[in-house]
Amino acid sequence: MVGFDADDTLWRSQDYFDAAQEEFERILGAWTDLERSGARDRLYQVESGNIGVFGYGVKGMVLSMLEAAIELSEARISAADLERILGLGKELLRHPVELLPGIAEAVEAIAREHPVVMITKGDLFHQEAKVRDCGMADLFGRIEIVSEKDPATYRRLLDEFGLPASRFLMIGNSLRSDVLPVLELGGWGIHVPYHSTWVHERAAPVAEGERRFRQVNDAAELPSAVAEVVAAARQAD
Known part of the structure; x- marks a missing residue:
C-alpha cells in the first residue's frame, strides 16, 4: 500500500501561508519593531503552543496571529488591523x-x-x-x-x-x-x-x-x- x-x-499550500505571514508582518510593523521584538520567532512560539488547542491549519494560524499581534503591540493594535489579520485567514480558506x-x-x-x-x-x-x-x-x-x-x-x-x-x-x-x-x-x-x-x-x-x-x-x-x-x-x- x-x-x-x-x-x-x-x-x-505553504506558499499561501508564507504570503499570509509576510502580510501579517507588514500589518504588525506599524505597531512594533519587527526585528527588535523578534516577531517571526514569537509568532512561531505562539503557534507551536497552540497546536494542542487549535490543531493544525489556517484557523489555528490566524488565531495565533491575533494573539501574537495583541501581545507584540502591547494591546495597542487597532480593531481595523485585527480585522485585516482575520481577513488573511479567510483568503487562505478560499484559495483554489x-x-x-x-x-x-x-x-x-x-x-x-x-x-x-x-x-x-x-x-x-x-x-x-x-x-x-x-x-x-x-x-x-x-x-x-x-x-x-x-x-x-x-x-x-x-x-x-x-x-x-x-x-x-x-x-x-x-x-x-x-x-x-x-x-x-x-x-x-x-x-x-x-x-x-x-x-x-x-x-x-x-x-x-x-x-x-x-x-x-x-x-x-x-x-x-x-x-x-x-x-x-x-x-x-
Missing part, C-alpha cells in the same frame, strides 16, 4: 486547489499497480474542501484526515488497514510528518522536498544509508521510485 500526503505533496506539476499522472500510474491512500492533517473542514476540489479523490481507496501524523497515528491506521508496516510506503514533503514516523515503525518512505517548509515540519535528515528511504526531486520520479521500493521490500522478505 502506498500512502500520499496532501499539502505540498499533491497540491500547493492547485495541483503540483505531474502529480496527477504519478498517482494514477502508482494506483494502477498498488492500493493508494491519502493521509493528511489539518483543519477538517478545510481539508475536506481541498480533497473535494482536487479532482483526484476517486484514485484513493481511503482518505484519512488526522490531527497529528506520528507513529501512534500511523500504527492505528495500519491496524485498520490490516497491514504490517513493512508493506506500507508513505510519500510526502515532510520528513517529520510523512517519513520518519513510518520508518520508525518499520515501513518505507519517499521524500519529495518542497521549496518552502514550515519550520515546525523541519527535521534532522534521515540517517545516511537507510535502506527503507528514498528521495526524489519531483513527481515524475515517483512511479520508478515506488517500483524500486517494492523490489527492495520483496528482497528483504
Whole structure:
C-alpha cells in the first residue's frame, strides 16, 4: 500500500501561508519593531503552543496571529488591523486547489499497480474542501484526515488497514510528518522536498544509508521510485 500526503505533496499550500505571514508582518510593523521584538520567532512560539488547542491549519494560524499581534503591540493594535489579520485567514480558506506539476499522472500510474491512500492533517473542514476540489479523490481507496501524523497515528491506521508496516510506503514533503514516523515503525518512505517548509515540519535528515528511504526531486520520479521500493521490500522478505 502506498500512502500520499496532501499539502505540498499533491497540491500547493505553504506558499499561501508564507504570503499570509509576510502580510501579517507588514500589518504588525506599524505597531512594533519587527526585528527588535523578534516577531517571526514569537509568532512561531505562539503557534507551536497552540497546536494542542487549535490543531493544525489556517484557523489555528490566524488565531495565533491575533494573539501574537495583541501581545507584540502591547494591546495597542487597532480593531481595523485585527480585522485585516482575520481577513488573511479567510483568503487562505478560499484559495483554489492547485495541483503540483505531474502529480496527477504519478498517482494514477502508482494506483494502477498498488492500493493508494491519502493521509493528511489539518483543519477538517478545510481539508475536506481541498480533497473535494482536487479532482483526484476517486484514485484513493481511503482518505484519512488526522490531527497529528506520528507513529501512534500511523500504527492505528495500519491496524485498520490490516497491514504490517513493512508493506506500507508513505510519500510526502515532510520528513517529520510523512517519513520518519513510518520508518520508525518499520515501513518505507519517499521524500519529495518542497521549496518552502514550515519550520515546525523541519527535521534532522534521515540517517545516511537507510535502506527503507528514498528521495526524489519531483513527481515524475515517483512511479520508478515506488517500483524500486517494492523490489527492495520483496528482497528483504
